[in-house]
Amino acid sequence: MSAAVGAGGRARAWIQSHLNDQLYRTGYLLIVGTGITSLLGIVFWAVAARAYSAHDVGTNAAVISAMTLVSGACSLGLSAVLVRYLPIAGTATKRLIVASYGLTTALSLLFGAATALTSDLWSSDLSFLSGGAWLVGFTLATAATTVFTLQDSVLTGLHTARWIPLENSLYSIGKLVLLGFLAALLPSSGLFVAWTLPLLPAILVVNYLVIKRLIPRNRSEGSLDRRRVFAMAAGNYGGNLFNLAASLYLPVLVANLANPTQAAYFYVPWLFSMSLQLIALNMMTSLTVEAAVDLPQLRQLARRALAQSLRLSLPLLLVGAVAAPLILRVFGSDYAEDGTSLLRWLMLGGVPNIIVALGITVARIEHRGGVIALVQGLNAALIIGISALLVPDHGIEAVGVAFTVSQTLLTLLLAATILRPLLKRG
16 A cells, blocks of 8 residues: 555656646646637537528638738738747837737738739639628728737746636636527527637637736846847748648549539548647647747757657557547547548658657757748648649649658758757767
8 A cells, every 4th residue: 555655646746747848838838728729619600500590600610711811911921930939028028019919910901902903803702702791890800810920929928828728718618608609599690700800809819818917027128139039030921821722632633634512522521630630730839939038959959859759649649540540539420531541641751750740940049930921832832743743633632742741851951950969869
């Protein structure tokens, strides 16, 4: 009995010590936050499919996708900039936050309105966005989405990521509550309203906390180099645009080269794969914050972040590959039949993707914006290019092959260049 008690005590002490490590704790908080969002997002769309007609679900989903794309372009890649530079901004912390919000909100309002007003040019099915309440709602929702996305980076950069799981949970629950309530009142737009209306209280509450309580009052003079910040922001923005192109254009490419049904069979495995990639991305975000304040320890921190990402991701990638038919059968037998090989290729490509995420993170920490743009540009070109060549003859499985080939080649490139000093022995 005493031996068991002693072992339990040692286990508790190890867990407490592990969670007291800021690198791991921030990473876990981000993983929990994105995990909650992903899980409740699946529930949201499952409820929507039962509460709204298929036509209204499809239309609202297209509007939300367009809004998210415009918001992502207008965020200027500043999420990564805030994570990288807020920890060392010192007395410039508040100015950096307010300037980021102000610039991206103005762009979001401008381009959100322009997108809605020109909707008849890029989608005849969404031409209703150009007038009335839809125009106002789409424009304001685009700006709100941008701020909502950036504020998680603000919380992370301020070492207050503990608020992110709570924020994401309340926002996701608010969406679900409104979704059912609005089904009868607003059958054609209730889904979009439910998705966007909870953004307002989330933004107001979180940023009140940020401005009034979470920014330390006794911060010393910062060490921001404006030229470095702008250079890294420009490179990161270019890389972010390439990343958006790769992730959001592929469903369109599959639909054009195969057919809309095959695009549906592609989309589910692709979303599942991207959800697992968030594990490594969240650990790398935590690495960015910790290395920003302790750059001499970059090598040690990077190795620890890589090791933990592998420990968390590899078992899930293995389960995803082995259980692919069972996972996809939840969505229907046709999804399992057509998407199993694709999902297995995506799980395989998820292994080198962890190294690619590390390489991009190290480039960000070292202010190498050009490297970020180059890597993500190559990634988009390889995935889209190989897919365009192979999908017509080999089906959606070819996208998984393209993803795995792209990640493998980029891993070899990064391991031989920017990651070499960190990964070599000694």
